[in-house]
Amino acid sequence: MSYITRICQNNSNWQYPTRSATEASNTFFSQHGYGHEEWLFRFEWQIGGWQYSFLQGVNKGRESRLLRGERAGDVVLYTLTPAGRRYVARIRHIEFLDDTQGTAALNHYKRLGWYDRMLEEIDTVRGERTGLGNGEWAPYVLNVRFRPEDIEWYPPNTFAEAADPVLHYNRYQLIELNNEAVLPATINTRRPVRKGQNLPPIQDSYFRSGASGRECSPEHGIMQAALHEELKVEYPDANIIFEDNFVDVTVTTQTETILFEVKSDLCTRRVLRLAIGQLLEYAYYWNEAPEKTVRLVAVGRTALSPEDERYLQYLTEKLNIPLEYRQVKLPSET
Incomplete structure (x- = not known):
């Protein structure tokens, strides 16, 4: 299953909070000064080669999705910027965590001091740390996991153009993509059958994948x-x-x-x-x-x-x- 969802704006490539988003007054970000997704690509925080993170779109409707047996999918990410709606990345084989997995991963974060670091970084941007993991907004600090090699990045200036359906998406929801959905090409788009080429593939130097952690998930x-x-x-x-x-x-x-x-x-x-x-x-x-x-x-x-x-x-x-x-x-x- 393929989905598309919005993530909050961030100026650190989603490695730590930057308080750079402009949000409506009734959002979590506007009330707390950060979003749970701002550590989405904190690649030095890996457990057994897995990146554990949070997507607000997955948070909504998560329980019913798990009950239906939807444990994984491909997710396209976009964000709102002053210049327009920008495509960020496509993550293949992203797994939706159940309660046990989310709790176990968070406990691992706490043992390694990563959770405390998140709280300190919230303080740095003058955010309200009591919102992190608050059940009213997001009961789980971590609700997805994926392998960094499954990320396909969009070029930094990939914006939604006229007639792009993403222009009509306003909320942080996980929206199912139909088979006819036409999306921009990622830098490292994968295809079922890969054709050869005469030159070595271009390696994107703008984003870092990070090294796998040594610990087991x-x-x-x-x-x-x-x-x-x-x-x-x-x-x-x-x-x-x-x-x-x-x-x-x-x-x-x-x-x-x-x-x-x-x-x-x-x-x-x-x-x-x-x-x-x-x-x-x-x-x-x-x-x-x-x-x-x-x-x-x-x-x-x-x-x-x-x-x-x-x-x-x-x-x-x-x-x-x-x-x-x-x-x-x-x-x-x-």
Whole structure:
């Protein structure tokens, strides 16, 4: 599903509050001096390679959306400026957090001192810090997460032109885009089939993606715990170890060694892409061949699609790789 939503104006590329927006008198920004979205692209604050942030459009209608099973989508962002309505970015595969995820991510922010830093930056712009996470406006400080590499930036001067539907959008709502919606091209637009070119691709130097954090995301830890409970039942006599030589979970029985690599992405294709290389290295980049049979298991939150199953079957049958996939849901998804 594709959506478009408005974000508050900001002069720091949404890394910290700048009090630069001009808002109507009845908005959160006008009453508190900042918006929850002003840390949207604070890339040094990543957890396990994920950017946890807030979108007011997601805040509205969030519970009903989650109840309908809408856990992720593509979201186009625009903002209001004195020069007009400017397109900011398109984020692919953005995940809408449920209550458990939002609380766990915020607790992580507090442990690392990031939440206190947010409060200090609110003070810097003479904002009202009691509004942060206020249930009347936004009960969750963090309600989305995405990987920075999934951001497609619009050129800085991409404004809505005449007849653009975005000119009629006034509120901070998540508006569904129909298939016929015509949007400006991003700097790094992705297409289902990518054609080659004669020159190296242009790297945008205006925005920084940031480096991935070293810590695991809350979702990753929850999945590891859920997997552990399942494995204790399936392999009661086995040795189950976490993070041994960087492997998420290693199960050792009398006859085999099973390596599990956990990825919390909702897209199973991405889970396979991220996990397979690590599993192959864990299993076969050794000084001596393993004595026991080795099985490699990629662990994700969603079921495999027919295309995923076909791909996995090819790897196992044609290339003789002992690769498997296992679904482990978050407790809120069961």
